[in-house]
Amino acid sequence: MPELPEVETVRDGLARWVTGRRIAAVEVRHPRAIRRHLAGPEHFAGVLTGRTIVGARRRGKYLWLPLDSGDALVGHLGMSGQLLIQPADAADETHLRVRFTFADGGTQLRFVDQRTFGGLSVSAGGATLPAEIAHIARDPMDPEFSDAGFVAAVRRRRTQIKRALLDQTLISGVGNIYADEALWRARLHGTRPTETLTGPTITRLLGHVRDVLGEAIAQGGTSFDALYVNVNGESGYFARDLNVYGREGLPCRRCGTPIRREAFMNRSSYSCPRCQPRPRTVRTPAR
DNA sequence: CCTCATTCCTGCGGGC
């Protein structure tokens, strides 16, 4: 569930709470949480212990904490990951996976993850940009994101527009929720073949993507339950502003037509049947 | 190279 706005909210919290602090100890409670750190838990803890966190950065749904060593602690929240700032005497969370304590003896940083789709790793020399996430495209809130480059890349693709929005090598940070919201704003059905979309249409859609992400960041992200929270355990408020996601059967806020839910890539897509008609010829996925 | 299906995981809620 965490997409760009939720990860940005967490990044902002980390920047405030852990920048400038020196890691005193690292406790890996569940090896799966650091499965991307191939050198293993002992190495993970070893290269982090004694290091000072010098910032908090993000690209798309990935975030990383640059260290004074030039390495970086890289994290992805997956579906249910949380990075929490907790008092040292707070009880362990049920799904506590990794605990960081600091030399100042203050609050702890805890990685908590119910479904363990997320994870942490250390990127050697990755302070500026971890090599492990270099294949991820810039996100649309990045000042260096190229709108023209994105439009050209989408037009080169032979796929459906929602698949393109979710492709992190084309544009990062967009997940199922914000893809549906942007498509609704643009009045486009997600199965529209990319080759039938004009440059101006894709540019307009990109504008809606940026708008909805920006609005959600301003609200602290979207929360449906206690699974997604900021570093202080608080929920965001954007859920009440969602126009289609999770609103099957409820009236479209534009035309009143009941919102539909359709199967898509082993999950769900929500759209307005009237504002977002299905294309007459749905592109057959290539085999 | 390009595109797509599969896979990982756990808690919740609906149906019987």
Place this chain on the structure above:
DNA sequence: TGCCCGCAGGAATGAG
């Protein structure tokens, strides 16, 4: 009441 199954879904991976 309790069990089973479907569902939530980001991204690495491998198939074609």
